[in-house]
Amino acid sequence: MKVIAENLTVARGERHIVEKVSFSLDSGEALIVTGENGVGKSTLLRAFCGLLPMVAGEVRVENGPPEASLAELIHFLSAKNAMKDSLTVAENLSFWKEFCRSGYAEPGLDPEQALDTLELAHCLDLPFGYLSTGMKRRAALARLLVVRKPVWVLDEPTSGLDARSVDLFSRMLQTFCEAGGILIAATHLPLGLPGAKSLEMKALTATRANDQMAFE
Amino acid sequence: MTSLFFRELKIAWRSGGGALTGVMFFLAVVTVFPFGIGPDLNTLARIGPAVLWIAALLASLLGLDRLFQLEREDGSLDVLLMQEWPMTLVVGIKCLAHWVVTGLPLVLATPIFGLMLNVPPIGIAAAMLTLLAGTPAITLIGAAGAAVTVSLPRGGLLIAILVLPLVIPVLIFGVTATNGAMFDPDPFTAPFMILCALTLFSAVAGPLAAATMLRHSAD
Numbered sequence: 001m002k003v004i005a006e007n008l009t010v011a012r013g014e015r016h017i018v019e020k021v022s023f024s025l026d027s028g029e030a031l032i033v034t035g036e037n038g039v040g041k042s043t044l045l046r047a048f049c050g051l052l053p054m055v056a057g058e059v060r061v062e063n064g065p066p067e068a069s070l071a072e073l074i075h076f077l078s079a080k081n082a083m084k085d086s087l088t089v090a091e092n093l094s095f096w097k098e099f100c101r102s103g104y105a106e107p108g109l110d111p112e113q114a115l116d117t118l119e120l121a122h123c124l125d126l127p128f129g130y131l132s133t134g135m136k137r138r139a140a141l142a143r144l145l146v147v148r149k150p151v152w153v154l155d156e157p158t159s160g161l162d163a164r165s166v167d168l169f170s171r172m173l174q175t176f177c178e179a180g181g182i183l184i185a186a187t188h189l190p191l192g193l194p195g196a197k198s199l200e201m202k203a204l205t206a207t208r209a210n211d212q213m214a215f216e
Numbered sequence: 217m218t219s220l221f222f223r224e225l226k227i228a229w230r231s232g233g234g235a236l237t238g239v240m241f242f243l244a245v246v247t248v249f250p251f252g253i254g255p256d257l258n259t260l261a262r263i264g265p266a267v268l269w270i271a272a273l274l275a276s277l278l279g280l281d282r283l284f285q286l287e288r289e290d291g292s293l294d295v296l297l298m299q300e301w302p303m304t305l306v307v308g309i310k311c312l313a314h315w316v317v318t319g320l321p322l323v324l325a326t327p328i329f330g331l332m333l334n335v336p337p338i339g340i341a342a343a344m345l346t347l348l349a350g351t352p353a354i355t356l357i358g359a360a361g362a363a364v365t366v367s368l369p370r371g372g373l374l375i376a377i378l379v380l381p382l383v384i385p386v387l388i389f390g391v392t393a394t395n396g397a398m399f400d401p402d403p404f405t406a407p408f409m410i411l412c413a414l415t416l417f418s419a420v421a422g423p424l425a426a427a428t429m430l431r432h433s434a435d
Contacts, residue, residue, distance in 0.1 A: 046294075049294070049298060050298070051294055051297065051298070053432075068300070069300075071297075071298040071299075072298065072299060072300045074298060076294055076295065076298060078291045078294055079291075080289075080290055080291025081290065081291060082290060082291040082292045082294065082295045083290065083292075084223075084227055084290065084292070085290075086226075086227055086230035086231045087223070087226060087227065087230070091223075091226065094219075095219050095220075095223045096295070098219035099219055099220060099296075099299060099301075100295070100299055102299065102300040127230075
């Protein structure tokens, strides 16, 4: 499976935030998006997931499941956790496990096992709202494990995590990529992924220079 | 999809008083009416169905602003939008759950409040039946309003202003049908059928409009 983004251009209002960004990722490859605050990392990720309209460019999948739309193949984790404070962690995860399951996504781990991977199994029956910031983030990361999807798009996945959890998480990412997963992450911390591609975004000037995206 | 329905019920139940807020508001409106109108029992019985309907209408508008706003605030809306389920269906299920939590209690509380307004038993039965058929329309049309204002931090009042003109037909036919059951020459069946038709129509148009709005509000 291969994910290709070509000439992505995204505007907020009149202003182009992301201009002509292209990348392609094969199974098992990772792309780390870096850049200063406000440079358009989140905008790029949201547009990639189809949550923001693009001015130009396209995102497509090659050799993927024939009837699935790209959005269905993606696990998207934004800066927000997508969990309900009043439900327990287990209830939150079971709900997403049920709801995100589709013909293309294989069932993943049980909520308990997923939390165990992130060393959070003891919080299974606590309301999500009782957890600390870092624990909330870990519980949100466990959502990626309860349903298997081939593409992960993560926006600042490590925000609020302590060093030990970052370690756990980067091991989780390695396992995912080794199993053929495609990862796109916007982050400021190194995620410990050898061989990951990187995309450094720079602020667009008012003149809208075209070739400002460095891509290696 | 059943998991979404039960999740909504659980959230409403846990976050406290989703059902009770509406019923309490209903109670507040209905109780102040006799004080304002005066204790004449015949007048109260004459306007009773209208009071019940107006109170139920306002009470159903109460929690609507939170319908999609909470999902948006905690990021769940993105995940809901990206699955293979059609968003129209997701909105429909959310409306159903919202109605079970806020609309159904109003219907069940109607007999008690009807007694306070001296509405005769046949009128109470008719009010319950028309509210049962009509309040889903308010939730479904309201969902479209809630989707429009999803990104506004204080959208509650705006929803009421957007939605009220659209639900006035529901109010008219609900009250007409209830009066028809109570006062002899007036018909009951015809306005009741139109009320049912309004609900069925909004069951299609409401979720469709709301889903479109939500897709385009995601930024």
